[in-house]
Amino acid sequence: MVRAGTSDLANNLANNLDCPDIMIPAEQPSALQVRGLTKRFDRLAVDALDLTVRSGEFYALLGPNGAGKTTTLRMVAGLLRPDAGSVSVLGIDALADPIAAKQITAWVSDEPMIYDKLTPLEYLAFVAGLWGIDPRVSERSARELLVSLGLEPHLHERCEGFSKGMRQKVALAGALVHDPRLIILDEPLTGLDALSARHVKGLLGERVRSGCTVIMTTHILEVAERMADRIGVIAAGRLVAEGTLAELRQQNGRNDTSLEDMFIALVDVEAAVA
């Protein structure tokens, strides 16, 4: 472990942090390392889950409804306290030092939570303020983000009249405005039209190319198939399959199988076992 400033990653982080004492690992660690993560509500939602997402990777987490995807990601984002296990974000123990982990993480839920009475620009200014970003930097990047998401005509309109897709785009822009190193998205394409979905996918692709890590849950398997570097399938709170599309096909024993067929086969097997 070294002080912020000794690697490119650490430099980027230090620019965003107003907490100079946060320790950043020198070597490139995994973007996310989850070990033995467990959460129980009325029933076991996440069952001693192990998951590793590499830095600069686009990772798609798939699973049927109630499989534990959202619960897992909410624990990673610091929204839920796990019953057991560990979460490491870019080498930072997210349970021991949640503030440092949150500084480099962004979370976007499937239900966009924004303030009806603020304009998109005001919302992004608030998010940038919360993350302690220099206003000169954040104002420029906020405008660029909103323009790239097609919200330019609505920059000064309050969000209360926005459609779900527009709200989702504002929430996404809010997640990106503080330049996070790990972006966690829960069903980000829900409610978006084809053009908006393409904008969002383009934006996420750009972030991954610039070294950012994206973890996304989706029910649109085509998106996972086309965009994800690796895919994880979760069922009954456990990771039942993981790998690139080719690796998953290899595991399945057939090279011509679609992701949809593989997913249904995996989920069916798990349901039968349960």
Place this chain on the structure above:
Amino acid sequence: MSSAEALTWFARHEIRLAWREWLAMMTGGRRKRKRAVIGLIVFAAVLHLPAYAVIGRFAYLQMPLDKSSLIVITSTIFLAWALMLSQAIESVTRVFYARADLDLIMSSPVSLTNVFSVRIVAIALSVTAMALLLSTPFVDVLVIGGGSRWLAAYGIVIAVGLSAAAVAIAVTVVLFRLIGPSRTRLVAQILAAIIGAGFVIALQIAAILSYGTLSRFAVLTSDAAAAFAPDTGSIVWWPARAALGDGEALLLLLACGLVLLGAVMAIFSRQFADTAVRVSSNAMPAQRGSRTTAFRTGSRQQALRWKEFALLRRDPWLVSQSLMQLLYLVPPALMLWRSFSDSSTAIVLITPVVVMAAGQLSGGLAWLTISGEDAADLIATAPLSAARVTRAKIEVVLIAIGMTFAPLIAALAFASLLQALVTAVGVAIATICATAIQLWFRVQAKRSQFRRRQTSSRLATFAEAFSSIGWAATAALALAIPLAAVITGLMTAAIVAATWKISPRRG
């Protein structure tokens, strides 16, 4: 399904929804309803005590009455009508704007006029049922003390409820036609707040200007009021006569209420449907925000405080609710202004009113800032500790209360330095206690749920009310009988401590 069958089915559906909504409001959505219902019954029984204290001495009243008594009874009935009208306007706006089933209903193959006729009746019934529930302890006290003739008062409540619902529907639909859907919502909510408090405050203002007292009875029982009032045989006194057991007057008022509601249904049902269609088809017009940059240098807490103040300023709901709280400050402010020219001892009454208003307003503000967080995930994933978030939100409440009450206290200082000091301390303590109670009982909610904040914890609501009343009484006694103030102060502190002890956030 025939038209009549469809109507009956829809009426059953509405009654079931209204019942569940009412039950959820009463039980705070908890599953242990039996315990909640028992608690409510006990509470209703306890309410008979204050009802007896307020109204018990009037149980002996019989016709014929003198003009002053008729004025007091008629004004009380009018006040109840104004409060029900306020409640009914609220209900009507909710039917237009907040019912999630409008799309489903309007896309179904049923006559919208019939459907909305049922909904109008449902509004009238729910307003009347709530009024009956609240008036029961008072009518019971009158029946026990003055005999069964007082049962007629229930009939008055029903007549008042029906007519209030009818007028509310007419007012809202007319407002909608005149100023459009988006403005109607805000204007109707503010109107509801003003109507609810307006009558009492107007009486108080008249009393202050004429008699230098905050008591509204001073005006009602004055010779001047009696001189202006019509003869005792006038139709104006029929509600009072009906309440005292005059069967003929009661039947006539009930008939008037039903005819009014029927007329409103006949005239407005079709328009009601049109209005609902227009509200659902018209997207909310884009409201322009400030063009000045919101990107400022500052700490994370400053960003949080800026957000809270921006949301408070732009929240029409809060504007109307705060307006109601602040309206109660008009009479004491007026009294203060009068005291500069007339050294009245009644100026002491300002202190408890101001302290009480501060406690209530800070409770509402604290709920909005602490519990009412629309982007809870965003705040929870932001890189700052929960303690810093809470501190920033509490600061917003304290600053808002300070800005509201400081001018009044400063003006009071010119009249009496000691009273200003006592009032300032009372405001500070009442604010801190109300905010602390909201903090101990905080639940995650949307700001739009503000109207129902009391249902999430009845205990917090009562504790907040008792705390405000207790500190208001303590402040008043501190000026008049300091030793008694020590006792009420300790009692109120004990209530707040007990609330903390049983709160879910203790520790």
